[in-house]
Amino acid sequence: MEQQPDDVRAAVGGRLRAARAARGLSVGALAARAGIGKGSLSELENGSRNPTLSTLYALANTLELPLSELLADRPGTEVASPGITARLLETTTGDEGTVEVYALTLSPGAVHVSAAHGPHVVEHLLVTRGAARAGPAGAETDLETGAGTAWTSDVEHTYRALGGRPASAVLVVRTPT
Incomplete structure (x- = not known):
C-alpha cells in the first residue's frame, strides 16, 4: 500500500x-x-x-x-490489504444512516476476506473493469464488467479478481442508524 x-x-x-x-x-x-x-x-x-x-x-x-x-470522511483516502485497495469517493450521513462509496481495485491471485460488519449493513458491488467474485463466504457471485450484486454484510464476505487480471469495482456500503 x-x-x-x-x-x-x-x-x-x-x-x-x-x-x-x-x-x-x-x-x-x-x-x-x-x-x-x-x-x-x-x-x-x-x-x-x-x-x-x-x-x-x-x-x-x-x-x-x-x-x-x-477515514475522517476524506474523499480520496486510500487503504489496502493484500489483494484489495479501497479509495473513499464519498460519504453521506442522514437520518437513515451512512452511505459510503468506494472505488475498489482487486489484484489477481488474491482473495480478500472481510469480517462481518454490523447488523443490517448492506454492500452493493458493481464491477467496472474485469471480472470478480464477491459476496458472503460460500455464496459468492461471479460478476463480469457491468454486473452487480448486493448482500447483507453481517457475515464474513470475500472479494477476488477472476481471469488472472485485476478487476475494478464501485462498492456502496449502507450502514443504518
Whole structure:
C-alpha cells in the first residue's frame, strides 16, 4: 500500500482515539476486542503507522462505526490489504444512516476476506473493469464488467479478481442508524 500522508494518518489516529475514548475503552481493551496488537493500535492513534484496510475494518466494526468515519470522511483516502485497495469517493450521513462509496481495485491471485460488519449493513458491488467474485463466504457471485450484486454484510464476505487480471469495482456500503 502507498504510504499515507502524515495529515491523513494523523486524522485517522485522532478519529480512532476519540472514538475509543468516547466509549470509555483503554488502548488494550480496544486492541483485544478488535484482535489487533496494543502497540499497533497505539501507533495508529499516534499517526505513526499506516493502517491496512483489514485493521481499520476490525476497529470500525468493534467501535460500531462506518469505516469512512475512521477515514475522517476524506474523499480520496486510500487503504489496502493484500489483494484489495479501497479509495473513499464519498460519504453521506442522514437520518437513515451512512452511505459510503468506494472505488475498489482487486489484484489477481488474491482473495480478500472481510469480517462481518454490523447488523443490517448492506454492500452493493458493481464491477467496472474485469471480472470478480464477491459476496458472503460460500455464496459468492461471479460478476463480469457491468454486473452487480448486493448482500447483507453481517457475515464474513470475500472479494477476488477472476481471469488472472485485476478487476475494478464501485462498492456502496449502507450502514443504518
